[in-house]
Amino acid sequence: MSGAAALHSCFTFLAIITFFAASATSLDTIAANESIASDQTLASANDVFQLGFFTPDNANYYVGIWYKNIPDRTYVWVANRDGPVANSSTVVFKIGDKGNNVVILDQANKNILWSSNQTRANSSPVNPVAQLLDNGNLVVREAGDESSSDYLWQSFDFPTDTLLPEMKLGWDLTQGLDRFLNSWKTPQDPSSGDFSFKIDYHGYPEVFLWDKSTKLYRSGPWNGIRFSGVPEMQSSSTMDFTFVSDQQQVYYSFEVNTPNIISRLTVNSTGTLQRYTWVEDSKSWSMFWEAPKDQCDHFSECGPYGFCDTNASPICNCTRGFSPKNLQAWNLRDGSAGCVRRTELDCSSDGFLLLKGMKLPESSNTVVDMAMSLDDCRKGCAKNCSCTGYSSANISNGEAGCVMWFGELLDMRHYVGAGQDFYVKLSASDIVAFGGLVTQNSSSNGLGTLAIVGIAAGGSVLLLALTAFLMWKRKTSLNPHIRNTEPQGARERSQDFLLNEVVISSKREYSRENKPEELELPLFAFNAIALATKNFSDENKLGQGGFGCVYECRIEEGPVVAVKRLSKNSGQGMEEFKNEVQLIARLQHRNLVRLIGCCVEMDEKILIYEYMEHKSLDSVLFSKTKSSMLNWERRFNIICGIARGLLYLHQDSRFRIIHRDLKASNILLDGELNPKISDFGMARIFGRDQVEANTKRVVGTYGYMAPEYAMDGQFSEKSDVFSFGVLVLEIISGKKNRGFYYANNELNLLGHSWKLWKEGKGLELLDTAVGDAYSMNEVLRCIQVGLLCVQEHVDDRPVMSSVVLMLSSENPTMPHPKNPGFCLGRAIETDSSSSKHDGTCTVNQVTVTMLDAR
Ligand SMILES: *[C@@H]1O[C@H](CO)[C@@H](O)[C@H](O)[C@H]1NC(C)=O
Ligand SMILES: *[C@@H]1O[C@H](CO)[C@@H](O)[C@H](O)[C@H]1NC(C)=O
Ligand SMILES: *[C@@H]1O[C@H](CO)[C@@H](O)[C@H](O)[C@H]1NC(C)=O
Ligand SMILES: *[C@@H]1O[C@H](CO)[C@@H](O)[C@H](O)[C@H]1NC(C)=O
Ligand SMILES: *[C@@H]1O[C@H](CO)[C@@H](O)[C@H](O)[C@H]1NC(C)=O
Ligand SMILES: *[C@@H]1O[C@H](CO)[C@@H](O)[C@H](O)[C@H]1NC(C)=O
Ligand SMILES: *[C@@H]1O[C@H](CO)[C@@H](O)[C@H](O)[C@H]1NC(C)=O
Numbered sequence: 001m002s003g004a005a006a007l008h009s010c011f012t013f014l015a016i017i018t019f020f021a022a023s024a025t026s027l028d029t030i031a032a033n034e035s036i037a038s039d040q041t042l043a044s045a046n047d048v049f050q051l052g053f054f055t056p057d058n059a060n061y062y063v064g065i066w067y068k069n070i071p072d073r074t075y076v077w078v079a080n081r082d083g084p085v086a087n088s089s090t091v092v093f094k095i096g097d098k099g100n101n102v103v104i105l106d107q108a109n110k111n112i113l114w115s116s117n118q119t120r121a122n123s124s125p126v127n128p129v130a131q132l133l134d135n136g137n138l139v140v141r142e143a144g145d146e147s148s149s150d151y152l153w154q155s156f157d158f159p160t161d162t163l164l165p166e167m168k169l170g171w172d173l174t175q176g177l178d179r180f181l182n183s184w185k186t187p188q189d190p191s192s193g194d195f196s197f198k199i200d201y202h203g204y205p206e207v208f209l210w211d212k213s214t215k216l217y218r219s220g221p222w223n224g225i226r227f228s229g230v231p232e233m234q235s236s237s238t239m240d241f242t243f244v245s246d247q248q249q250v251y252y253s254f255e256v257n258t259p260n261i262i263s264r265l266t267v268n269s270t271g272t273l274q275r276y277t278w279v280e281d282s283k284s285w286s287m288f289w290e291a292p293k294d295q296c297d298h299f300s301e302c303g304p305y306g307f308c309d310t311n312a313s314p315i316c317n318c319t320r321g322f323s324p325k326n327l328q329a330w331n332l333r334d335g336s337a338g339c340v341r342r343t344e345l346d347c348s349s350d351g352f353l354l355l356k357g358m359k360l361p362e363s364s365n366t367v368v369d370m371a372m373s374l375d376d377c378r379k380g381c382a383k384n385c386s387c388t389g390y391s392s393a394n395i396s397n398g399e400a401g402c403v404m405w406f407g408e409l410l411d412m413r414h415y416v417g418a419g420q421d422f423y424v425k426l427s428a429s430d431i432v433a434f435g436g437l438v439t440q441n442s443s444s445n446g447l448g449t450l451a452i453v454g455i456a457a458g459g460s461v462l463l464l465a466l467t468a469f470l471m472w473k474r475k476t477s478l479n480p481h482i483r484n485t486e487p488q489g490a491r492e493r494s495q496d497f498l499l500n501e502v503v504i505s506s507k508r509e510y511s512r513e514n515k516p517e518e519l520e521l522p523l524f525a526f527n528a529i530a531l532a533t534k535n536f537s538d539e540n541k542l543g544q545g546g547f548g549c550v551y552e553c554r555i556e557e558g559p560v561v562a563v564k565r566l567s568k569n570s571g572q573g574m575e576e577f578k579n580e581v582q583l584i585a586r587l588q589h590r591n592l593v594r595l596i597g598c599c600v601e602m603d604e605k606i607l608i609y610e611y612m613e614h615k616s617l618d619s620v621l622f623s624k625t626k627s628s629m630l631n632w633e634r635r636f637n638i639i640c641g642i643a644r645g646l647l648y649l650h651q652d653s654r655f656r657i658i659h660r661d662l663k664a665s666n667i668l669l670d671g672e673l674n675p676k677i678s679d680f681g682m683a684r685i686f687g688r689d690q691v692e693a694n695t696k697r698v699v700g701t702y703g704y705m706a707p708e709y710a711m712d713g714q715f716s717e718k719s720d721v722f723s724f725g726v727l728v729l730e731i732i733s734g735k736k737n738r739g740f741y742y743a744n745n746e747l748n749l750l751g752h753s754w755k756l757w758k759e760g761k762g763l764e765l766l767d768t769a770v771g772d773a774y775s776m777n778e779v780l781r782c783i784q785v786g787l788l789c790v791q792e793h794v795d796d797r798p799v800m801s802s803v804v805l806m807l808s809s810e811n812p813t814m815p816h817p818k819n820p821g822f823c824l825g826r827a828i829e830t831d832s833s834s835s836k837h838d839g840t841c842t843v844n845q846v847t848v849t850m851l852d853a854r
Contacts, residue, residue, distance in 0.1 A: 029131040031143070035094035035105070036063075038087050043068055044134040049076070051132050053087065056188045060084030063093045063104060064190070065136055065155065067262065070278060072285065076136050076162040076264065077155050078190040080104055080114040095140055099128035100152040102140060119175065120152050128152060136164045160190065163254075163265040169207070170199040170251030179251070183267040195271040201250040203366035204393065204403045205243075208299075209291070211271055215299040217292040218411060221363045221403075222252070223420060224396030229297075229359040231418030232289070239263065263288075296413045300362075303338020304408035307358070311416055313590055319412070320353055321426040331522045332558035332596060333610060338408075343427035347385040351431040352378060357419035360391055361409040368393050370401040377402030381425065389424045521585040524608060526601040528555050529563055536565060542615065543665075547682050552611065561596065562612070566605040574600050581607065583655060584681035591645030593668055593678040612676060614669035617731075621664055627734050627767065632774030634673050635731050639782055640807050641675040642667060646724055647800040649680055650717045657681055660715060662723035663704045664730055703737040703748075707821035708794055718794045721803070722821065725789025729753050732782055734767030750790050750820040757787055757817070781806065787817035 028045045036042055038061065041052035050068040054075070055061050063079040079102065085091055090108040095101070096115055100123050103115040127143040138155040139148075148154075156167045161183050163169050171178050183193035196210045206227065209217040220229030222243040227233060235241050240255045256263055262278040272292070276285040291297055295315055296308035302316035303325070309315055316335030324330035326337040372380065374392050381387040381404045388409055393401025409424065532553035533540045542550040548566040555561060578600055585595045597608035617638065620626045630638070642662075649657040659666075659680050666679045706722035709715045726737050729749055737749040747755060756764050762783045763776065785806050791797050796818055798806070806812045 028133075029129050030094065031129050032095045032099055032127070035092035035107075037089075037092050042130075042132045044132045044136075046134045048134045049132055049136045051093075051138060053091075053093070055087065056190060061087045061091070062190055065132070065138060067278075070262070071283060074264075074285070075190065076160070076164055077138070077158075078160045079116065079155075081160060081184075081190045082192055083114040084191075085113045095128055095130050099123075099125040100140060102130060102138070102153065116153065116158065118153070119157060119177070123152055125152055135166045137167070160184075161193075161267050161269075165254055165256045165263065168249075168251040168253045169197070170205075170249065171201050172249050172251075173201070174248050181265075181267045183271065184269045186269050193267075193269050195267050195269075197267050197273055199250055199252065200364050201245070202364045204360075204363035204368050205245050205250050206363055207252060209267070209271065209273055216271060217273070217297050217299055218362060219291075220359045223360070223392075224394035224400075228420060229413070230291070231359075231415050300336065300338075300411045302335040302412075304410055305339040305341075306335050307355075307412040307414050308335075309414040309416075312414075313588065313594060319355065319409075319424055321424075321430040328522060328556075329558055332555070332561065333594075334559045338410075341427070343430045345385070345425060345427050349428040350382065350425050351428050352381075352390075352423040353426050353431060355412075355414075355422045355424055357415050357417070358422045359411075359413040359415065359419055360403075360422055361389065361405060362411045363403065363405070365405065365407045367404050367406070368401065370394065372402035374399050374402065377404065378423065380404060381423075387425065389422060391420065391422045395420055521582060521595065522597040524555060524597050524599040524606070526599050526604050526606070529553075529599055529606055529608075532556070533563060547679065555608070560611040562609045564607045564609065566607065568603055568605075577605055580681070587649070587655075587657065587681065589645055589648040589652075590674070591641045591676055592648065592680060593676040609678065612668035612678075613671040614673060616665045616678075617667035617669060617675065618664035618736075620669060620673075621731060621734055622736055627769040628771070629673070630731075630769070632770050632779065635770065636778055636782065638667070638669075638673070638675040639728055639731055640804075642677060642724065642727065643800060643804050643807055645675070645677040645680075646720060647804050649677070650720065650800050656717075658715060658717055659720050659723075660709075661704075662720055662727060664727060664736075667727070706794070707792060716794065717799065718797045721789045721797045721800060724800070724803070725786045725797075725820075726750065728782055728786035728789065729765070732767065732779065732786065733765045734769055753783065754787060754817075754820050757783060777810075781812070781814075784814055784817060787820060788815065790820040791818050792821040793818070 027042055030036065030042065036052065038053040041050050043050045047068050049065050051063065051065045053061050054064050054066075054073075062081065062084055064075045065077040066073055066075050079093070083104075085104055085106075088106070088108075090106050091104065091113065092107050093102065093104050096103045096118070098118065100120050101116045101118045104113045105111065106113055125142045128140055129143045130138065130140045132138050136155075139151045140153040141151050156164075157172075157177060157179055159167065159169070159179055159181055161181050163181060168179055169181065178198065180196050180198035182197075183195040185191045185193045194212050195216075197207060198210060199205055199207050204221040206221040207219040208215050218229060219227035221227070222245070225234075226241065233241060238256065238258050238261060240257060242253050242255070244251055254263075254265070263275065265273070265275045267273050272290050274287050275289040276287055278284075279286045294310050295301060296310050302308045305319050305322045306316050306324075307319055309317060314333050314335070316330070316333075318324055318339035321343070322339035322341055324335075324337070325340045326334075329335075329337055369377075369380075370393055374390075377390045377392070380402065381390040384404070384406075386406045387404045388407065389405045391403050392399035393403045412422070413419075530536065532555045533551040534553075536549070536551060540551040540553050542552045542562060544550070548564055551563045551565070552560060553563055555563075578598075581595070581598050585598075588594070593612065594610040595607060596610055599606040599608070614620060620629060646659065646662070649659060657680055659677065661679060661682065662677070666677065668676045668678050670676060704723040704726050706715075706719035709719040709722075726749070730737060733749060733753070735749055753762075753765055756762055762780050765783060766774070766779055785798075785803055788796075788798055788806075789803065806814055
């Protein structure tokens, strides 16, 4: 639907499709006594579109329309998608007998093989003709009457899977005609597929993507400018979007203002809505927009009263005044059960909370009144008990009109720097309780604030506010603990962006440091985990990390998680372990794997993490088949992500954490190949005793260990920096540091990189799987950063904040690297197997190694 802005900026790259003058030979019209045989075609006047028989599978024959001048054959319409015919010399496509539709006929026996519906069954045209227009519309009309309102039949009324410019998606209510897109079954089979894109005209109209009868995605209602859920949509000089909603019709359509741009919206056979534009330079279709494109686009991802935000972690959050309905599922990152009100509405003194930057909730159960002001809208919603929220109906010119929601609010999402205002109804006591935070000691000051904050923005409702306030007073005096009914921590989870100004300003006063946080990390029963992992069977095993085995499973119908069963030699008591885990659970960063629960029972210590779709970096980076997934952009993104995660561990988190085992197998990749550091904090759980009590034991992995650490057991942030440097060089080269020898000079990756760098041949290090698309500047910058990090002397290595700065600046001034820490070459590479572990799971020898101090 959108992409117009992008489209505009890419204009110069776009096609200049030559427009031919109408050529005398090309035929765009047939009369009632004429027909198109299977070896003939019809072309529109300017040769833009062509109609004829085609066979996508060499067995079934269809009549379709495609772009005549686009070599990559693209069908925009199929007549008989569910009624294919066999090719024979007698099969033809023509106007039907009554002159008001089209048919496929076997001329030999006059058998009608397929016929289109008759939209104007009662008409009896004198001289009907069928014409293929330059916009791709096949029309049947009275010869000599070209007015579109008089068409007897048109293909635009029966779309296949493609919306072309000028085509209407939606309803002609007078005829009961619903024009919607329906996918092909497969790319080779045009028959009706499972996915449809349809307008629901009830309430405040919007468009839904359906998989059979399941809603997959919705556009959000048209707010006068765009669909509420497509913030990137914007009419521009190249493209215009139209939405019409009145008594006769409800439809969406788009128009291209520049004649030589070819654009189409289509539902592909696996259920993705896509806007493509033809790029003549590359002779290919380029995708400008698609949906659903992220998790928050999935319909009702966060359930009733929840809202989704891709930039948050977890992405689901409850609207203020609501709490998760199913806390356990919620904690397992399954938000679909949504949220429930903390305090029921009492229907007389309820107020509204402004949510900013929202995709409006699902809107079929709404009442729209274009004549009402926003102020009246609030009053109307306040008066009606079942009204749950309201918004302005048309924001194209300030705020106009009124939409009121009835029933649960579904499928909201928050956009950073986009979206629109939505007002959700909350019980006055909740609003007062939130508002009350502003001035906890002086309730009389709170009143003025409250009237503005909680209830409304207009003076006319002061009375209502007063009632609310008095009600609240009464409740609080009856129940002095009323404030405490709100779960602790809920206030801290306040949705900053959702609050209006005054509450935000209260945050300062309500310092989170005052209250010691309760352990919010859910505890799981060992039995449930054992059951879910089929008693820790190999079948469920994802791999063996340094500190135990990892299994993939679903615990009690929750989402898929990764379960790490720690080996039993951590040397820690239960309480100590719990404390450490609580600390670690509070480390939250988009580049750290989220800990979502734990289990401490009997001798077992188990950590439950979010599941990472692409597993570990090493499984992709060092795989011949998968490494090409990592183009330069992704590799750079991974390097920067790891750097940010590490910086957070070192400096930004509440506790200074040194990872001590940073390596490719400890970097996990999510569905979008974003890197997340795992096993951080393990050093706290495992390492403390070992390193502090026994300096002879070193935790780490050969190839990643800084020399001073491997040799003397001395570690600091700078040893993590060293490991990071190794990782950077590995990501660039696609080669493991261990086991990489260059030709006959037995250099490891570090030595090899250093040599190339000194010889000015740094780019040769780059993995060939990256392909040709990369920024030379970025690659060289990363190599230099990598080499700076692996320098032999601790003091020479940069701290992570400088690393992040160097990576993120275009032309940073960087020191020249000195020679890398070489001591980890082949010479000392002997697999140590002296680690002692219990029998249940052998800890990966490569990871945890013990060296005697040399
Ligand atoms: C169709 O009919 C028109 C007159 O109505 C006639 O001029 C034309 O030759 C006919 N075409 C064919 C193919 O029979
Ligand atoms: C159908 O068959 C005829 C000859 O048998 C051939 O000329 C024509 O191109 C075929 N049509 C299609 C769409 O392949
Ligand atoms: C014709 O209309 C009927 C009923 O509306 C519908 O079921 C059928 O699929 C339509 N046929 C075509 C070819 O569009
Ligand atoms: C929204 O408001 C604009 C400007 O006031 C107006 O042009 C447009 O027609 C309105 N849209 C709808 C759907 O009412
Ligand atoms: C449909 O589009 C999605 C997203 O771009 C893509 O992953 C999928 O492979 C496409 N399906 C087909 C059949 O091309
Ligand atoms: C509330 O609004 C709904 C929808 O317009 C309506 O059906 C219902 O009667 C209203 N209730 C009251 C008490 O006004
Ligand atoms: C909910 O959203 C607010 C505002 O963005 C945020 O501060 C809070 O951390 C979120 N809660 C959770 C559990 O993510």
